[in-house]
Amino acid sequence: MLAAPTGSRSIVVGLAIVILIGVAVAAYAPGLDGLFVFDSVERVIRNESLQMSSPDTEQFLAAAYAAQADYPQRGLAYVTLALNYYFAGQQFGPFAFKATNLAIHILNGLLVLILAKLILSRWWQLGVLKSRQDPSFRIVVLAIVAMGLWLLHPIQLTSVLYVVQRMTSLAATWVLAGAIVFVIARARFQEGRRYAFALMSGGVGVCVVLGFLCKQSALLLPAYIAVLELFLFDRGALSSARKRALALYFGDALILPVLLGLAIVLVVPELIVAGYEGREFDMPQRLLTQARVLFFYLGLLLIPDIRRFGLYHDDVVTSTGLFSPGITVVAVLAWAVILVLIVWGARRRQPWAFAATWFLVGHGMESTILPLELVHEHRNYVPSVGIWVAVVYYACVAWEHAGRRRWLVVSVLGVWLLTLAMVSHMRAQSWRSPPVLMETLARHHPDSYRSAVDYAFNSIPLDADLSIRFDAFKRAATLDSRTVVPLIEMAKIATALGNFIADGERVAHSSMDTVPIAELKLLADGEHNARLLATLDELIKGRLSVRSVRTDSVIALISLVDCALNADRECLALRDNSRRWHDSALSNERLPANYAAALQLSVAKILASTGDYDAAVRRAQRAGELAADSLEYRLQEATLYALLQRWDDLTITLDDVESRFPVRANADPRFRNLRGRREIIEKQSSD
The missing domain is CATH 1.25.40 (Serine Threonine Protein Phosphatase 5, Tetratricopeptide repeat)
Known part of the structure; x- marks a missing residue:
């Protein structure tokens, strides 16, 4: 049994934790006043169910069902967002929401510290972690370092400053808490202590339920605890009765849910397949791409190059086959080799195998068959924990063998922590305002459509020359052949210019069919402007009627109608065009029913x-x-x-x-x- 640090060592431990928390606050501080971005606008600001005016049962229920699902999907997370709104003076002040996210992140950092300490302690008891003297204090120090590596890493930034990702961080709170409860209860179960099995079952069960009410990724908790069981406990020392109880426990907690999930997917495959209707990739292509994406995540974790981070990663090329791109087959074969090595390493309780298994289990939901977007950094929030625990373990091994060069081990860890904090701070600086953020994203990800279109919307001054805005949207339009958002904005700009042209009669002109999008120009000429509008009209109709329709295209069409209803001059001038564009989208056989319903309602408003x-x-x-x-x-x-x-x-x-x-x-x-x-x-x- 390991003793807790006492006396001066306790002071050192407490001071180290306080310093890490202070550094985390300082790192994220520049971005706490930044505005809401991406789907935080739709899910939070425009979600009337979160506008709590009084903390009564009716409004708590409204917040819990804010996701409009058949059950309170992510209801606990939504309730916290509603409470944020209420206590912030019934307004969506960014600071209150992001500061709360930061507080949750710090809480999770403390949970990582506890979990890391428990894991390292178990490895010491099993002889995996060797020490010539009482390792109690060393294990606490290593756990604090693991906490720091996880807490300060720039990959965690979107889970803090991207408000809607509170769902990720809150679900992680319960996953980490459940993992801690399991390790403690399982150790007691190993010792034959009373109520250990009840604590193991009830504690983990409660954490799964509460985590699920924050985000579905919490359903991975039983898989995480299976990893902990595999690498931290000796089942051979248990009695036959306890072995049967443990087998029943994992059968109920893990095997039955997995079999049930597989049965549902096999019997009702459309539950998964239908989600791919609005995607430009199918399930096999997604799985092939994820083989590369997982290595991309590992690269971000181990080499935190600020240029590779971003809110959007739609510039990642989809793998359409094993050799397209060619690196796909390398990634697939590499993971096959790694899986074989994991089997070998798991039998020997190797920490690197623990890290790899924990990482893969953590990506078992969002990086496999579900029709989600290909890449998001916040998916590494919990999966990265195992990596940092393994890193500090090997740092301890290096310390044991370093002799007089132990200062080098300390220096490397110190520089790494400082580097992570600095990169996080630099990222947070760019999140202080939408123009700065979008300019940074567009610079770091020049092939990202979302970064380009957000740059055009947010980073170009409203009083800038119309041609500058036009060219910015034109560039975005060339990066994605499905979207019509930049084309609609180009049409609005051309219409605005037409309003300033004295001889710009509203006459019909044939479109410039042979001119590529990249060569379209905005000229102060009435005839040219009319031809430009006709060309854009044809391009928009073509994209909406042939390709799968993007969500942002549907939102743009609806927003154009709302803009016209507000008597905006440019939008009113495009009202007839808007009707044609709606009908083009509605004629698309690939249009999902919910998109069709939204567009029918929009046409009804017209x-x-x-x-x-x-x-x-x-x-x-x-x-x-x-x-x-x-x-x-x-x-x-x-x-x-x-x-x-x-x-x-x-x-x-x-x-x-x-x-x-x-x-x-x-x-x-x-x-x-x-x-x-x-x-x-x-x-x-x-x-």
């Missing part, structure tokens, strides 16, 4: 704005048919009926919504508001 109310209602009803099982779109349908004062249609829709979603509907503030309006109208009618 029709309503022109006074064609009956046609608008028909479009809204079609949207309701396409998304009958979506509370979000049904509420949008109901909102349109309320705006058109179609009270009978509103009543029918609200009744249907309440019957389909009895809990979620009543938790949604929009439903309650619409129901309140209907009740007022019914009361007025009866009077």
Whole structure:
């Protein structure tokens, strides 16, 4: 049994922890006031369910169902976001949200310290970690270093400053807590202590449930504890009864859920396959690409080159086959060799094998068959823990054999920690404002469409020459052949220029069919401008009707309609074009039903704005048919009926919504508001 540090050593330990926390705060401080980015805008700022005005049961329930799922998906994380909004004076102040994320990250760092100490202690007890003297203090120091490597690493930045990734960090809190509970309870179980099995079962079970309510990745906790069991405990020393109990435990916690998941995928494959409809890659291509991506992650972890980090990694080339690109087959073969070595290393409880197994298990959900985006840095939040525990183990081995050169081991670790803190601080500096962030992303990732289009939106001054903005969006349009977002912005810029051209009559012109996008130019010439608009119109229709439609393209079309409804001059001028673009997208056979419903509702708004109310209602009803099982779109349908004062249609829709979603509907503030309006109208009618 290892003794806790006492006296002056306790002071040193406490001081080291405080210093690391202080360095972490200083590293992230520049980005705490930065704005919300990417899907944090849609999921947080524009999510009415998070706008808590009083901490009552009704509003807690609304926040828990903010994801619009059939259960409180990520509900615990959403509740914390709603509480952030409430305690920040009922406003979405970035500092409050990001500071809370940083506090969670620091808490997780402390949990990493505890888990690392437990792992290293078990290795010492098993003889894996050798020491000629009592290693208690050394193990604590090593655990603190592991905490520092994990806490300060720049790959963790998006889990702090990218607000919506609180879901990742909160789920990690429960995963780490569950792993700690397991190691403690399992050691007691090994010793024959009472209630150890109950603690092992109940503690881990509670952590899985609470973690799942933050993010589905917490379901990997049973797999993580299987890794801990494999590398930290000697099952041969258990009695037959305890061996059976342990087998039952892992059968219930891991094997049965895995078999159930496989059965569901095999029986209802469309649950997975359907998600690939809006992707430019299929499942085999994703799996091949992930073989390369996992090495990319390892490269980021071990060599923190700031130029390789980013919010977006859509510049990663998809592997369309084993030899396309050629490095794919190398990555696949390398992982095959590593898996064989892991089997060999696991039998000998080698720390490097532990790190590799922990890393692969951590990517078992988001880096395999699920139709998610190919690359995100936050996916390494928990998987990287095992790597740093192994690193400090080998640092200890180096210390034991360094003799008079032990100062070199300390220097390397110190410089590494300092480097990680500096790179994190530099990254946080770029997150202090959207223009700076997007300029940095575009510079570091010149082939990233998202970085290019965000640069065009955020980093070019509004009073800049129109041609500069036009060229920025044109460059973004050349980087992704599916998206229409930059093309729509180019059309708006051309329209704005047309408004300034004295002789720019609104006349029909043939498009410049033979001119590539990269050669399109913005000229202060009425005829050229009209031809340019006609060309952009054809390009947009072509992309929407042939290729798979991107989510941001759907959002851009809807935003264009909303912009026109707000009487923006350029958007109003493109209203007829917008209708054609909507219809082009709706004619696309690859368009998912939820996208089609959203676009039908958008067309309904166009029709309503022109006074064609009956046609608008028909479009809204079609949207309701396409998304009958979506509370979000049904509420949008109901909102349109309320705006058109179609009270009978509103009543029918609200009744249907309440019957389909009895809990979620009543938790949604929009439903309650619409129901309140209907009740007022019914009361007025009866009077």
